[in-house]
Amino acid sequence: MKIFYDFDHVDEIRNAVVTTGSFDGVHIGHKVILQRLKKHATEIGGETVVITFHPHPRKVLYPDTAGKELFLINSQREKIHLLQKSGLDNLIIVEFTLDFSRMTSIDFVKNILLNKLHAKVIIVGFNHHFGYNREGDSMELRNLGSKNGFEVVEIPEQDIQNESVSSAKIRKAIQDGDIQKANAYLDHQYIMMGLLHKSSATLEEIGFPGYTLSVEEDSKLVPPNGVYAVTVIGDDSISRAMCFIRKNEGAPLETLVEVHLLENYGSIEGQTGTLLFHKRIRGERILTTPGDLKRQLTIDRNKVDELLF
DSSP, X not given: OEEESSSTTOOOOTTEEEEEOOOTTOOHHHHHHHHHHHHHHHHHTOEEEEEEEESOHHHHHSTTTTTTTOXXXXXXXXXXHHHHHTTOSEEEEEEOOHHHHTOOXXXXXXXXXITTTOOSEEEXXXXXEESGGGOEEHXXXXXXXXXXXXXXXXXXXXXXXXXXXXXXXXXXXXXXXXXXXXXXXXXXXXXXXXXXXXXXXXXXXXXXXXXXXXXXXXXXXXOOSXXXXXXXXXXXXXXXXXXXXXXXXXXXXXXXXXXXXXXXXXXXXXXXXXXXXXXXXXXXXOOOSHHHHHHHHHHXXXXXXXXXX
């Protein structure tokens, strides 16, 4: 998959089949669109193109209201990873600014989709709107297509409803700690990616050494406090693991994500780790002594060992 961060440096794309969207979560509903994208690209001997945005438009347009409270399923690194796994040919990550948001729908089609990408097919979801103040719709897009020689494919309402999963539903499931529900909506496991560091001395001292995962973006949605069964993927290793999440709600806000591996393949400190979440084992408990903590973590480890075999 080729990745571009502006339109000026995009390589020549053969018979571009294009769609746009935030694709947060790259969930089962998004996969309907991606599958349709690939189908049409195959039919015309073309390449698939997704245009997405960073930061999320709501963060820019409503920074003090809706955007302030918006936490995203994926960091940018995670979204790239998931889209690459989907078999996408080209990903264009647009810096979303107030100036960009003021581009009219006609200018977006003519200046970007036609002049920059030479789009042959544009895939849109049902009831699609785009451009400044969401003024453009699929009817306008079809009119422009008939005049400028590109095809517009609107995914039928029924197809979208059959896989009707919103990113908001997934965010709610993750915030509730219901990882299994989130995974069902996503059609893959909820992931966290980040640099791995040596874990806190507290865990090492009681016999549970491991690693701390850096949360790369402030807007990344992290599950609630508790213990989780996860798989940890390093550069050349994969291990079952127990994950501890603790959020300090004070100032400054701090989130600690630690993992204790059930298998030992040597040190993975300094590597970029991928955590695949399976299930929440328990919520947060107040444990006042090292002995109490060790006993509880031993119980937790046994549960993870039974769950992930």
